[in-house]
Amino acid sequence: xxxxxxxxxxxxxxxxxxxxxxxxxxxxxxxxxxxxxxxxxxxxxxxxxxxxxxxxxxxxxxxxxxxxxxxxxxxxxxxxxxxxxxxxxxxxxxxxxxxxxxxxxxxxxxxxxxxxxxxxxxxxxxxxxxxxxxxxxxxxxxxxxxxxxxxxxxxxxxxxxxxxxxxxxxxxxxxxxxxxxxxxxxxxxxxxxxxxxxxxxxxxxxxxxxxxxxxxxxxxxxxxxxxxxxxxxxxxxxxxxxxxxxxxxxx
Numbered sequence: 001x002x003x004x005x006x007x008x009x010x011x012x013x014x015x016x017x018x019x020x021x022x023x024x025x026x027x028x029x030x031x032x033x034x035x036x037x038x039x040x041x042x043x044x045x046x047x048x049x050x051x052x053x054x055x056x057x058x059x060x061x062x063x064x065x066x067x068x069x070x071x072x073x074x075x076x077x078x079x080x081x082x083x084x085x086x087x088x089x090x091x092x093x094x095x096x097x098x099x100x101x102x103x104x105x106x107x108x109x110x111x112x113x114x115x116x117x118x119x120x121x122x123x124x125x126x127x128x129x130x131x132x133x134x135x136x137x138x139x140x141x142x143x144x145x146x147x148x149x150x151x152x153x154x155x156x157x158x159x160x161x162x163x164x165x166x167x168x169x170x171x172x173x174x175x176x177x178x179x180x181x182x183x184x185x186x187x188x189x190x191x192x193x194x195x196x197x198x199x200x201x202x203x204x205x206x207x208x209x210x211x212x213x214x215x216x217x218x219x220x221x222x223x224x225x226x227x228x229x230x231x232x233x234x235x236x237x238x239x240x241x242x243x244x245x246x247x248x249x250x251x
Contacts, residue, residue: 123144182205
């Protein structure tokens with residue numbers, strides 16, 4: 001992963017160029033904003049339910065997305081819930097002229113008393129998604145860093161590079177959508193009296209009018225996680241479905 005440049009918050013997105021790359025299929029659209037999560041549709045909020053395609057024993061997870069506008073900007077908030085409907089992550093993204101920037105990021109962890117605490121995440125490279133024409137010669141870069149209450153001496157950095165690979169189509173809910181395939185390379189660095197790094201590849205597919213519909217992480221030769229979008233519905237439907245009241249919904 002390339003980690004030599006940092007993106008300041010609230011600035012237009014930028015790419016880290018790569019020296020050489022085989023020519024891949026290119027997207028002819030002047031903007032690929034329509035392939036990201038549909039901000040206009042998400043003003044009332046929607047749950048995105050993701051389920052494993054690799055192992056039926058892998059648990060599903062849920063993102064509750066909601067967009068809202070201020071006098072100066074448009075934001076997308078997202079809360080991640082695990083199988084037990086416990087909040088695990090919160091993100092707030094800002095729409096800028098040519099993409100989406102990560103403005104806030106929090107993780108959640110139980111402390112020694114069992115109480116859930118919020119962990120602030122430092123954003124060093126906040127590039128989430130570019131609206132620029134998809135170009136296989138460019139790499140979108142992001143980096144965040146944090147420590148947890150359970151291990152405050154360890155500093156964990158997550159670095160992600162995303163690179164356009166090809167156009168495709170994707171079928172969801174019986175309907176076929178135009179889609180874009182991205183190659184992803186991620187690095188996890190744990191600095192705790194020395195560095196321990198884990199680097200792995202993956203793929204993401206974004207469908208027009210839906211957002212992220214599929215992802216795969218090749219963590220090792222024998223460990224692959226693979227999920228796809230299974231359904232979308234309101235938060236009220238999720239609460240009714242599982243007969244629980246989820247707390248901490250982003251507004």
